[in-house]
Amino acid sequence: MPAKSRFTRLDAFTKTVDEARVRTTSGGIVTIASLLIVLFLAWGEWADYRRIVVHPELVVDKGRGEQMEIHLNITFPRIPCELLTLDVMDVSGEQQTGVMHGINKVRLAPADEGGRVIDIKALDLHADDQAAHLDPDYCGGCYGATPPPNAQKPGCCNTCDEVREAYASVSWAFGRGENVEQCEREHYAERLDSQRKEGCRIEGGLRVNKVIGNFHIAPGRSFSNGNMHVHDLNNFFDTPVPGGHVFTHHIHSLRFGPQLPDDVIAKTGSKSLPWTNHHLNPLDNTEQVAPEPAYNFMYFVKVVSTSYLPLGWEKNTGSSSGSNNVGLGSYGHQDDGSVETHQYSVTSHRRSLAGGDDSAEGHKEKLHARGGIPGVFFSYDISPMKVINREERSKSLSGFLTGLCAIVGGTLTVAAAVDRGLYEGHTRLKKLQSKNL
DSSP states (O other), rough: OOOOGGGGGGGGSSOOOOOOOOHHHHHHHHHHHHHHHHHHHHHHHHHHHHHHHEEEEEEEOOOOSSSEEEEEEEEETTGGGGGEEEEEEESOOOEEOOOOTEEEEEEEEEGGGTOOOOEEOOOOOOOOOTTTTTOOOOOOOOOSSOOOOOOOSSSSOOOOHHHHHHHHHHTTTTTOTTTHHHHHTTTTTHHHTTTTEEEEEEEEEEEESSSEEEEEEEEEEEEEETTEEEOOHHHHHHOSSSOOOOOEEEEEEEESSSHHHHHHHHHOTTBBBBOTTTTOOTTTTTOOOOSSSSSSEEEEEEEEEEEEEEETGGGGGOOOOOOOOSSSTTTBBBSSSSSEEEEEEEEEEEETTEEEEEGGGTTTEEOOOOOOOOEEEEEEEEEEEEEEEEEEESSOHHHHHHHHHHHHHHHHHHHHHHHHHHHHHHHHHHHHHHHHH
16 A cells, blocks of 8 residues: 555545536625635734734832932913022932033013013023133132032122122122122022013923922022921012012923834824823923912822833843933933833922911811921822733734734635535525426
8 A cells, every 4th residue: 555545544534526516607706705814804913913012010119329310391471580499308318509510591571471481501690701700719608608619719709699609608698788798799580580570481401300399480599497398488589570470380391201103102102192191291281370479289199110122122231321411311221222211290289488278279177387488399109009001912922923814714614604505505596486487
């Protein structure tokens, strides 16, 4: 017996001769339709195999010693830049007072004049060359205060700004600089009054420790008085502007960490349904109106660490860009293509520093504390959990092949059943017609 005949009885695909086959018009139509269906479903299976989905997972954040960047763009249409100070402090005891590095103060024309940009540089009422023409032996007094360590001439206060810093170092209020030789020489009070009706936009970024803390924008130079953080409010409240300066503000954008590209955001949610998008910043385009100068706005922010891992990130090796030595704006971008950023939720509160209740809003039982500092305060807390958004293919290669075989086999099986039904029905109709004749 030939060797090939040993497998004959195992053949599951029995053959028929051409003479035993019947070809019909309906069978041809069903064949074409089934082929089109197979091609359509196979294309869908291929597209599903090529589709990249983002799978979120929640883990405990085990990072330590990290920092994070805060990027902000806030407009204050009724306060000049000279009166605004940005301070940062956290529970570790670190303070950044009068933050200027990475932050721009943009002077804006009064709102009734269109609010155009006057100057993009930080406002400096005392020109840098004010002390350039002084006698080389000149040493201005600090009026009993401690000379600032960064003075142009050690142990002296040759400019109005150095006198202001000296006053702040010993927790003294400065005011308009009356009877201060340096400020009168630089016409500090006159320049301040000429800019009273201007607005200011604070934009840029700052790097903070990844611990509980706050940053705030308040009027006047800040200094510490014992355990109290105090601002010199004299120039804020003592103003010739009708109605005074108020902390009406427009938050154009506020985010923690780098911004994800638009194509990545599109994968994580829908812009038409904000609650499905994990990377929308809830404070963007927020506008608040202050009815009086002594008014305080507080935003309580809950920050959640978030990692975005693109497809194939584990194959790329290299050093991390999360080092504290990288430039502002680059922190969080990794060499393997992943991004370490943050998302946040926020609740807000506003109150008058004069205290009182909410009788006007129908809540007499709600009382507000009296006192405080006018300004805009952002208090942030760090969640112990971390969200990891990982890019993955929706199907593996084996899953794609399995689905493709299921499409071909299932479609042909159904098509064979349909064709058999049509053929049998047509045959029976012909027999009934022949009997009637």
